[in-house]
Amino acid sequence: xxxxxxxxxxxxxxxxxxxxxxxxxxxxxxxxxxxxxxxxxxxxxxxxxxxxxxxxxxxxxxxxxxxxxxxxxxxxxxxxxxxxxxxxxxxxxxxxxxxxxxxxxxxxxxxxxxxxxxxxxxxxxxxxxxxxxxxxxxxxxxxxxxxxxxxxxxxxxxxxxxxxxxxxxxxxxxxxxxxxxxxxxxxxxxxxxxxxxxxxxxxxxxxxxxxxxxxxxxxxxxxxxxxxxxxxxxxxxxxxxxxxxxxxxxxxxxxxxxxxxxxxxxxxxxxxxxxxxxxxxxxxxxxxxxxxxxxxxxxxxxxxxxxxxxxxxxxxxxxxxxxxxxxxxxxxxxxxxxxxxxxxxxxxxxxxxxxxxxxxxxxxxxxxxxxxxxxxxxxxxxxxxxxxxxxxxxxxxxxxxxxxxxxxxxxxxxxxxxxxxxxx
Amino acid sequence: xxxxxxxxxxxxxxxxxxxxxxxxxxxxxxxxxxxxxxxxxxxxxxxxxxxxxxx
Numbered sequence: 001x002x003x004x005x006x007x008x009x010x011x012x013x014x015x016x017x018x019x020x021x022x023x024x025x026x027x028x029x030x031x032x033x034x035x036x037x038x039x040x041x042x043x044x045x046x047x048x049x050x051x052x053x054x055x056x057x058x059x060x061x062x063x064x065x066x067x068x069x070x071x072x073x074x075x076x077x078x079x080x081x082x083x084x085x086x087x088x089x090x091x092x093x094x095x096x097x098x099x100x101x102x103x104x105x106x107x108x109x110x111x112x113x114x115x116x117x118x119x120x121x122x123x124x125x126x127x128x129x130x131x132x133x134x135x136x137x138x139x140x141x142x143x144x145x146x147x148x149x150x151x152x153x154x155x156x157x158x159x160x161x162x163x164x165x166x167x168x169x170x171x172x173x174x175x176x177x178x179x180x181x182x183x184x185x186x187x188x189x190x191x192x193x194x195x196x197x198x199x200x201x202x203x204x205x206x207x208x209x210x211x212x213x214x215x216x217x218x219x220x221x222x223x224x225x226x227x228x229x230x231x232x233x234x235x236x237x238x239x240x241x242x243x244x245x246x247x248x249x250x251x252x253x254x255x256x257x258x259x260x261x262x263x264x265x266x267x268x269x270x271x272x273x274x275x276x277x278x279x280x281x282x283x284x285x286x287x288x289x290x291x292x293x294x295x296x297x298x299x300x301x302x303x304x305x306x307x308x309x310x311x312x313x314x315x316x317x318x319x320x321x322x323x324x325x326x327x328x329x330x331x332x333x334x335x336x337x338x339x340x341x342x343x344x345x346x347x348x349x350x351x352x353x354x355x356x357x358x359x360x361x362x363x364x365x366x367x368x369x370x371x372x373x374x375x376x377x378x379x380x381x382x383x384x385x386x387x388x389x390x391x392x393x394x395x396x397x398x399x400x401x402x403x404x405x406x407x408x409x410x411x412x413x414x415x416x417x418x419x420x421x422x423x424x
Numbered sequence: 425x426x427x428x429x430x431x432x433x434x435x436x437x438x439x440x441x442x443x444x445x446x447x448x449x450x451x452x453x454x455x456x457x458x459x460x461x462x463x464x465x466x467x468x469x470x471x472x473x474x475x476x477x478x479x
Contacts, residue, residue: 202466418427
């Protein structure tokens with residue numbers, strides 16, 4: 001691996017494209033791209049030279065990204081390019097890969113991320129991509145590049161899709177990584193100006209702040225959620241391992257706040273208590289916020305969290321209509337939501353109610369119920385996006401069952417458009 | 425329901441939530457507290473949903 005350079009790219013996308021408005025884009029902030037940084041650190045741990053280009057954050061154009069890549073190519077080393085993309089950015093990733101192929105036809109391009117994991121046949125229909133990674137990418141990327149370097153049989157690498165004589169070939173399924181503690185911490189040192197990665201305006205209390213993920217997979221059955229990369233099996237890092245990463249970002253990068261971006265950070269109460277007891281024992285002080293399901297907390301737990309630096313929890317409520325909640329398989333009750341938000345208010349924890357409208361079974365009446373619910377519960381803040389059938393979700397499978405994916409405009413899948421409005 | 429109807433109702437959501445006397449008063453109070461920075465940022469963010477035209 002020592003004679004190999006892996007250039008990992010988060011493709012260029014304008015903030016106006018991601019948020020449908022340049023003003024909302026400016027307020028929306030940007031998070032550290034943990035997905036490619038985890039792959040970067042894993043590859044580095046195997047001796048590979050890794051470069052990261054976060055074209056979105058650096059506001060690079062397609063041409064500027066190509067020129068950036070040109071500078072990083074060392075003719076004395078084998079070079080590979082990895083592009084990680086979500087669905088909304090997929091079209092930009094295709095344009096980038098096509099330009100990269102024109103400029104550097106000898107370099108293999110590897111595609112990863114949620115879009116190729118959800119719709120491999122669509123993504124790999126573009127010949128600019130040589131290999132697609134399905135699911136978690138750390139081990140698969142390493143094994144693929146190692147295999148290519150040594151001219152081994154590509155079929156021995158699990159979790160990839162590639163073309164052979166014009167047809168797509170899928171290798172055996174890659175199992176989710178069981179022990180997340182085995183992964184090295186994300187390679188934040190490869191980012192330029194880490195302190196400039198700041199979440200949305202309402203998502204932090206003090207600067208500098210960074211985002212951390214402590215678990216993967218969600219056991220929930222929500223029909224709108226794409227689980228293509230991390231799957232349904234919940235796996236979490238140990239308290240000791242998370243503590244070490246927090247200590248690292250505080251000591252090395254002088255972070256004052258942590259933004260935990262797990263789908264449900266508070267799910268495992270024992271782990272969370274171990275973590276914050278450890279932080280207290282080692283006198284590690286910082287403010288933090290997270291996302292949680294309503295049914296993961298109780299009064300005593302919330303009290304403990306407040307005492308250990310929690311300033312805000314964002315709760316996914318999704319709808320204020322009982323029938324819609326049932327239809328989207330959210331599996332929470334509005335009474336429970338009301339109780340939990342009241343507790344948070346009492347304890348001085350800020351809350352954000354996260355809602356969506358335009359669910360497949362939403363009606364004018366049910367959306368009014370959602371608005372009334374949000375207004376009548378003492379949330380500190382509320383956010384409302386448009387329900388979007390993301391590839392990999394149950395809703396996408398139902399709505400686009402017999403569709404030609406090439407006719408779908410995936411750039412509209414940014415939760416700011418109503419891609420498929422409710423029929424009623 | 426059309427896509428435009430959904431976006432109109434999204435705007436209605438933000439108007440109903442943030443343009444309430446209780447919420448505006450809370451923001452006013454925050455001018456004199458340490459929470460001002462957080463409140464100001466949040467208000468700015470959500471005001472955009474109310475002000476910006478629907479596309």
